[in-house]
Amino acid sequence: MLEIKNLHATIGGKEILKGIDLTIRPGEIHALMGQNGAGKSTLSNVLVGHPAYTVTEGSVTYHGKDILALTPDERALEGIFLSFQQPVEIPGVSMVNFMRAALNAKRKHQGLEPMDAASFLKLMRERRKIVELDNKLTNRSVNEGFSGGEKKRNEIFQMAMLEPTLAILDETDSGLDVDALRIVAEGFNKLRKPETSAIVITHYQRLLDYLKPDFVHVLLGGRIVRSGGPELATEIEQHGFDWIKEEL
Amino acid sequence: MNQYLELFHSQRNLLQQHSHDVLNAQRQAAADALQRQGFPSQKVERYKYTNVAAAFEPNYGLKLDAPLTTDVLPDIARTYYGTLANVEQDAITALNTMLAQDLLVIYVPAGERREHPVQLTNMLRSAVPLMQNRRLLIVAEAGAHVQVLLTDKAESGQDFLTTQVTEVFVGEGAQVEFYDIEDSHERCHRFHQFYAQVAAGGKLTHTTFTLASGLSRNRTDVMLTGKGADVLMLGCVIANGQQHVDNNTLIDHQAPGCQSRELYKYVVDQQATGAFAGRVLVRQEAQQTDSVERNANLVCTEQARMWTQPMLEIYADDVKCSHGSTVGQLNDEALFYMRQRGISEAEAHMLLKQAFASEVLAEVPLEALRQRLQALVEKRFRNCEDCRFCHK
Numbered sequence: 001m002l003e004i005k006n007l008h009a010t011i012g013g014k015e016i017l018k019g020i021d022l023t024i025r026p027g028e029i030h031a032l033m034g035q036n037g038a039g040k041s042t043l044s045n046v047l048v049g050h051p052a053y054t055v056t057e058g059s060v061t062y063h064g065k066d067i068l069a070l071t072p073d074e075r076a077l078e079g080i081f082l083s084f085q086q087p088v089e090i091p092g093v094s095m096v097n098f099m100r101a102a103l104n105a106k107r108k109h110q111g112l113e114p115m116d117a118a119s120f121l122k123l124m125r126e127r128r129k130i131v132e133l134d135n136k137l138t139n140r141s142v143n144e145g146f147s148g149g150e151k152k153r154n155e156i157f158q159m160a161m162l163e164p165t166l167a168i169l170d171e172t173d174s175g176l177d178v179d180a181l182r183i184v185a186e187g188f189n190k191l192r193k194p195e196t197s198a199i200v201i202t203h204y205q206r207l208l209d210y211l212k213p214d215f216v217h218v219l220l221g222g223r224i225v226r227s228g229g230p231e232l233a234t235e236i237e238q239h240g241f242d243w244i245k246e247e248l
Numbered sequence: 249m250n251q252y253l254e255l256f257h258s259q260r261n262l263l264q265q266h267s268h269d270v271l272n273a274q275r276q277a278a279a280d281a282l283q284r285q286g287f288p289s290q291k292v293e294r295y296k297y298t299n300v301a302a303a304f305e306p307n308y309g310l311k312l313d314a315p316l317t318t319d320v321l322p323d324i325a326r327t328y329y330g331t332l333a334n335v336e337q338d339a340i341t342a343l344n345t346m347l348a349q350d351l352l353v354i355y356v357p358a359g360e361r362r363e364h365p366v367q368l369t370n371m372l373r374s375a376v377p378l379m380q381n382r383r384l385l386i387v388a389e390a391g392a393h394v395q396v397l398l399t400d401k402a403e404s405g406q407d408f409l410t411t412q413v414t415e416v417f418v419g420e421g422a423q424v425e426f427y428d429i430e431d432s433h434e435r436c437h438r439f440h441q442f443y444a445q446v447a448a449g450g451k452l453t454h455t456t457f458t459l460a461s462g463l464s465r466n467r468t469d470v471m472l473t474g475k476g477a478d479v480l481m482l483g484c485v486i487a488n489g490q491q492h493v494d495n496n497t498l499i500d501h502q503a504p505g506c507q508s509r510e511l512y513k514y515v516v517d518q519q520a521t522g523a524f525a526g527r528v529l530v531r532q533e534a535q536q537t538d539s540v541e542r543n544a545n546l547v548c549t550e551q552a553r554m555w556t557q558p559m560l561e562i563y564a565d566d567v568k569c570s571h572g573s574t575v576g577q578l579n580d581e582a583l584f585y586m587r588q589r590g591i592s593e594a595e596a597h598m599l600l601k602q603a604f605a606s607e608v609l610a611e612v613p614l615e616a617l618r619q620r621l622q623a624l625v626e627k628r629f630r631n632c633e634d635c636r637f638c639h640k
Contacts (some may be wrong), residue, residue, distance in 0.1 A: 048588050051580070076590035088585040092603025101599060102589035109590070141603075142585075158589065 001025050002166060002197070007058035009046045016042040018222035019058070024166070026195040031208055031233055033201075034219035035241055040201045041085060043219070044168045047199075048082045049075050062166065077109040081164030083155040085171045085201075090142040095154075098142045099124065099161055106162060127160035131187040148175035156187050163191070167198045173207040185210030205237040218244055249287050249301070249339075253279060255310065256346050262312045267349040270321055271383070274330045278345035281335040288339055297523035297555050298465045298494045300340065303437050308379035308409050310347070317350060324355050324387055332415045332443035338467065341441045344411040348383040356392035358419070365395035365425075365614065372402035372410075372436065382412040388422040390447075395425040395614060400461075402432040409437045416444035418452050420474060425453040427617060430461050431624065434489055437463040448474025448503070453613055455482040457621060458493050459628050468497040472506040472534075483512035484608040486601075486628050487520035487552075494523040499541075501534035501564075510541040513608050515601050515629075517548040525557040528571060532563040541571040546604050548578060548597075598629045 002024040009017040016039045024030055032040050046053050047060065049072035060067050067075050090098070103123075104114040115123070128138055131153045143151050152172050159167055169188075173181055185207055188198075200211055208216075208230065216232040217224045218241065226232065226244055236244075256263070256279050264272045287304060288295035329351065335342040354366055372378070388394050402408055418424045430438060438461060446452050458464050470479050485493045499508045514522040524543045545554045558571040578600050586596040605625050612618040 050584060071593070072584060072587040073590050073592050073596075076588055082588050084585065084588075088579075088581045090579075090582045090585065090600070090603065092606045093582075093586075093599050097599065098586070098589070098591075101586070101591045101595055105590040105592060105595070162589065 001063060003059075003061045005059045007043075007046065007060060008056045009042060010054050010056055011042065011052055015056070016222055017046065020222070020224060022217070022224065024197050024199065026165070026197055028215065029198045029200060029211055029213040031200045031202065031211075031213040031216045032219055033203070033216060033233065033236055038219040039222040040219050041170055042222075044082055044170045044199065044201060047075075047168060048072055048080060073105070077106060079165035081159050081162060081167045083152070083159060083167065083169045083172045085174070087143050087151040087155055089144045089146075091144050093142050095138045095140060095142055096124070099158065102158070103161060123161065128157060130160050130190055131156045132183050133157045149177065149180045152176055153180065153184055156184050160187065160191050163193075165196060167196065169198060169200045169202075171201055171203070173202055173204060181206060182210070205233055208233050220245065220248075249282065249304065251307070252304070252343055252347070253283055259312055263347070263349065266313050266316060268316070268319075268321055268351065270325050270329050271348055271351055274335070275346050278335045278342045282339055282342040282346055285339045285342065294467070294496050294525070297525070298463070298492065300465075303409065303439075303463055306377060306407065306409075308407070309374070309376045310379045312349070314349065321351060322353060322355055325351060325353050325385060328385055328387055328415065328417055330415075332417075332445055333413045333441060338441060340411055340439050340467075341413055344381045344383065344413045344441065347381045348413070349381070351383045351385060354384070354386045354394065354396060356388045356394045356422075358389035359391040361393040362395065365397050365617075367397040367399065369399045369401065370410075372400075372406070372408045372432065373404050374406050374408070375404070377407040377409075379409040380411075382410065384412065384414040386414070386416045386424060386426070388418055388424050390419040391421045392419060393423045395427070397427045397617065398429065400430045400432050400436075400438065402436050405433065405435060407435045407437075408432070411439045411441070413441045414443065416442070416452065418444065418446040418450035418477075420447045421449040422447070423451045425613060426455070427612075427614065428454075428456040428466075429459065429621070430457065430464055431459040432461050434460075434462040434491065436461050438465070440464075440466045442466065442468045444470045444479075446470065446472050446474065446477040446479060449476045450474065451478040451480075453480045453482075455612060456484075456495070457624075458485045458487070459624055460486070461491060461493065463491075464493045466495045468495065469500070470498065470508075471500045471502060472508065473502050475503050475505050477503060477506045479508045480611070480613075481508070481510040481512075482608050482611050483524075484605055484625070485512070485514040485516075485522055486605070486625065487514065487522055488517035489520060491520040493520075495525075496523075497526040499526075499528045499539070501528070501530045501537045501539065504534055505536045506534060506538075508537075508539045508541075511608060511611065512543045513605060514543075514545040514554060515548065515604060516545065516552040516554050519549075519551045521553040521555075523555040524573070525555075525559070526571075527559040527561065528569065530560075530562040530564050530567055530569060535564050535566045537564060537567040537569060539567070539569040543573040544604075545573070545575045546578065546601065547575055548601075601629050602626055
């Protein structure tokens with residue numbers, strides 16, 4: 001279970017998060033909506049320990065552990081996965097070596113031996129199919145020469161390989177056409193286990209139609225100003241954010 | 249320097265008795281040249297980045313009465329020995345010529361293709377600090393083809409000083425691939441003077457991998473003397489601890505229609521220093537020259553230092569030439585991305601460094617060696633945390 005309490009965070013001395021409170025229980029999907037600059041990406045970056053952000057107040061625990069005290073890789077090993085809004089290209093590091101390093105780090109953390117080459121490649125093949133990621137892409141360097149949509153698919157592929165317990169999807173739908181969106185969303189649903197929870201950051205209803213969030217939160221000026229069920233996303237799709245601002 | 253001249257004058261007879269006429273014939277001129285020049289100070293352009301006198305200062309033992317491996321040298325040795333390695337222009341070449349006792353000749357007659365690479369392994373082993381002066385001559389006549397692999401290793405943890413002079417003659421349409429792999433330790437100091445001449449239509453591949461050493465200083469001079477001659481020069485340097493690696497290269501385009509490609513990459517970590525100075529000279533008669541020179545460097549700590557100096561000097565008017573260099577750090581965003589996937593900081597660093605070096609590895613033409621080098625490079629980066637070079 002993820003518990004965020006009164007979280008404040010800054011970047012370059014500027015306060016972006018101004019007291020976030022959020023609790024996510026195993027199996028729940030929470031959608032995070034809000035205009036650009038509201039702090040959605042900041043929240044996801046802070047949760048995974050991006051070094052550019054500084055937490056100035058508040059706490060975050062995951063399964064009772066203070067994750068703010070952990071390094072980014074330790075947080076990942078605790079099961080937290082971020083699908084990046086802008087996945088990074090890493091020329092010269094092959095997808096195979098990258099995934100092998102990540103998977104074996106996880107196995108080591110679990111007290112398991114590294115996976116043998118044959119089983120690893122078999123797993124790559126299986127998981128690749130879930131998001132219909134081309135074989136040619138997994139033979140390349142990480143994200144190098146991938147289109148915007150391929151990069152997003154590659155994020156979900158990595159998620160499929162690493163099987164996190166908390167997935168943060170930061171605008172995974174941006175840059176995807178209708179078919180690609182369906183493939184990615186259905187892939188995500190296939191991978192989901194009863195205990196998998198997720199934070200879904202999006203501007204659009206479409207992704208939520210597939211993922212069916214349990215809760216929808218609206219972020220404004222670094223705070224959650226409104227929470228509700230899936231119907232809140234429908235209202236925002238129809239009326240935008242202004243009516244929420246007016247009500248405040 | 250005087251200790252070496254004194255040694256030469258006092259031990260000359262012993263030295264000459266255990267050597268060949270071919271080598272003995274050039275000693276006096278070399279000694280005179282050394283005396284005249286002295287060791288180069290760092291004000292000398294080609295020695296700007298390495299303190300030569302300091303490297304030659306300690307008192308090394310020198311074995312002067314080693315038995316010769318053979319007392320016959322092919323006539324070819326007399327024809328070529330010392331004709332490229334000019335003692336007047338480099339004090340270290342002069343010192344080597346003054347003291348070298350044995351000459352290894354690789355001679356490939358016209359049209360002959362050597363199917364397997366020739367591998368030379370130098371294993372340093374000594375109970376006392378030791379100096380050695382090595383000499384290698386490679387002659388590939390017209391249309392000949394040979395691959396030579398030189399590996400430098402050191403078994404005992406001792407101070408070693410090596411000078412090596414290599415002269416390579418690539419005949420018309422001949423192909424020579426020369427691979428120089430230094431994998432010794434931090435008490436090894438090596439000066440390699442490499443001189444090559446490539447005739448019309450000939451091709452030289454020169455690859456140098458400095459995986460581990462204390463001080464490495466490589467002078468690499470390649471003269472393209474015939475129409476359509478071709479050279480590929482690759483360098484990969486991995487330096488950490490107090491290592492110092494200096495590559496100083498010259499590609500001299502003397503004839504029309506020649507091609508040169510040069511790529512050197514350095515990963516400089518901890519307190520290590522790296523230097524690359526590469527001069528590409530395109531003479532007036534070298535029209536239609538096609539030349540690319542690039543040096544890229546990864547500097548991993550605040551204490552590590554890298555000097556880079558690509559130089560392009562063109563006197564012809566119809567040429568295609570480029571040169572460039574970059575110095576950068578590990579990409580923070582890439583590091584974070586990897587760590588978000590659970591990869592530790594050390595492993596992420598290793599993967600990025602390896603990725604950086606992989607561009608040079610990919611260019612290595614000899615397939616089997618490429619795979620071996622890939623493994624050696626990975627091993628070098630991986631052991632880094634607990635190997636003898638690290639003082640963390």
